[in-house]
Amino acid sequence: MATVTSSTSSADCLRSGSDSSSDEVLLEVQDLTVEFHTDDGIVHAVSNMSWDINEGETLAILGESGSGKSVSVQAVMGLLPTPPAVIAGGSIRYRGTELVGASSDTLRSIRGSEVAMIFQDPLSALNPVYRVGWQIAETFRIGKRMSRKEANGRAIELMGRVGIPNPEQRARQYPHQFSGGMRQRAMIAMALALEPKVLIADEPTTALDVTVQAQIMDLLSKIQSENRMGLILITHDLGVVASVADRVVVMYAGRAVESGPADDFYAKPAHPYSQGLLSSVPKISGPTGKLNSIEGTPPSVIELPSGCAFHPRCPHSVDRCHSQAPELTAITDRTGHSACFLTEELL
């Protein structure tokens, strides 16, 4: 069980609302700082980031490319290449077990079986020279020490559950014979094989067409409610997760700039970056015309701007923003948090 002291700064900021307090906290990331030591300098990929995920809950980590949204979950899964990556601070706990600096045995017992992950590009995540069924069955053979025959049977059953038609026949095919949507289903089957408590999906629908996107999101949320998993969705697409996310964390330049219940975020984003981001998304209904946009480009993570990293692009920035970095602080009369000095004035 995760027992967390509330003394640390931003950790409890991201704690879920009281309504889901009966559910167990599964995964908890606290003040995580990840740096990449490169020839060009130190990349501050993630700075002091905290989030947690409860049973049966969906957390969306939103951000644009380079914002560090994938790095914190790669740290959880032990997927960061070290070197150059260095976990410079913070902790990652799975049901109370510390994962930062844990032995490879501990990591192996959690990764895949307790916390599983699916990726954006299923073609590069699947091995092209093995049959899809074999690859899914491998999880059972290694993870559950099943016999070849039993594992194959389970793989076919699982393929049927994730909506792959004719699973017996499809299991004998190779990844290149699968369409993008089917490959993503095969990846999901593989991730679900050991019945993980937490499923991390990194841009699961980005490579897919809209009609297939909808199918995959439906599948993920169906599986999530059946298994009462914690689901972490990492995406740049504000639309895809709108209907399924319970909570969101918005990342900018390696920091969480806003967090809170999804409905509050979408109805009334608090941070100027969130506001800019949401208003720059073109809509399928309502007025057309010049789009709102955020001026400028995201900063280089090697040379972050002083103070608030968003201040050079922020329409509301004041002198203080140039020198001081705002902490994530609670928004008055709301469950969410925002890292902006002007939050109250802007809402």
Place this chain on the structure above:
Amino acid sequence: MSEQPLNPADDGEDPGELAEHRSGVDDDELLLDVRGLVKEFPQGSVWQRRRTGPVQAVSGVDLEVRAGQTHGLVGESGCGKSTVARTIVRLERPTAGQAFYNGRDLFAMSKSELRLVRRDIQIVFQDPFSSLNPRMNVQAIIEEPLVIHGVGDKADRKDKVIDLLDRVGLNPEHATRYPHQFSGGQRQRVGIARALALDPKLIIADEPVSALDVSIQAQVVNLFRELQADTGLGYLFIAHDLAIVRNISDDVSVMYLGRIVETGSRDDIFERASHPYTQALLSAVPEPDPVTERERERIVLEGDVPSPVDPPSGCRFRTRCWKAEPKCREEVPELVDRGAGHPVACHFPD
């Protein structure tokens, strides 16, 4: 080696036929008029080709682009929308059909005629990482079309590049930098500056913003809008993102497996969609608003787009359509107005 978009993929031998004039060409508003475009690709190895026959990527597409207006072409991956773009600029050789530019058929032109007309028609590609030569600096990239077409001397071209950089929202000092020193959005601006170098009348933009981040997408879409308002450019804007197409387009055509299934004004498509595929596509677009998202009725299509190698008979959408009847298997629905006020290729439109 050149990544210059003006280069034809083939030498396009002169079909002997001189450009014929389309009737009603006096309507000088109409820039591009594509009629019955078909593009087939040979399939399999050279030895297999005789047996398998070609794959039809585009099966009879009609499109119009008017000056100062944007025609949006939407569809999912593999529907042939990029092939339409590449064939119009003759990066691919068409199998059949005509494409009239100012009344002259681009597909029947000799190489030298085509070269002249290419100054007016430019293309902007999706991937700003692979469409710019990494060994050329921005000055060289943007002025290359001018060099090829022998426009101005060195000093003129330098001024022109600085002017173009300014028009696309970059600084003059960017001229000496190389593509890798730019972000995706800035690279796309360089690609647009290059397309604008010869003062074209028509720009074919093939997924120009889909590789960009949300906040940058909006900037680039706005840039397209501004350039059109300033110079009266016509756009054929190809994208899979329906919300972006809705934002920028005056007219919209929806493609499925090589055919246009519905076409009309923006509101015809987005407010009065009558083809089941268009309806499904629209209902699948996620909106960044949890309240409308939860209330919305979503048509979730079964399965995937069939392979163009072996498309379904009759209506190509019938294998995923909830309204399909035996007639859909037997008869190809024509793209005609069936009472919706705009053309729809469906036997049973709403």
